[in-house]
Amino acid sequence: MAKKHGSDKPDFGTDTLEKEQVKIKEPSMYKVVLINDDYTTRDFVVEVLVEVFGCDATTATRIMLDVHRKGRGVVSTFTYDIAVSKAGQVHHRARAEGFPLQCQVEPA
Helix, strand or coil, rough: CCCCCCCCCEEECCCCCCCCCCCCCCCCCCEEEEEECCCCCHHHHHHHHHHCCCCCCHHHHHHHHHHHHHHHHEEEEHHHHHHHHHHHHHHHHHHCCCCCCEEEECCC
């Protein structure tokens, strides 16, 4: 057991430590955006919105019409990893069905 300098009392390691301030930062958010094309069917887009993103039929139809009319439509906003995963699922499903549907991930 060590003794404190200049003291006959043993040092038990009871020095007070300063608390470290930890700031928790919210994760950056990213939009998942579908891009219109002339080949992917409207029904397939609605199916993807329901099955990949969990949209109800009404919301999926509204987003699909935005994509069709405006050339692109924001599906939802997620953290980066989830947004990239969802976009990958869209691309995988579209290619499996022979559609060129594109899905982008953009900072929110």
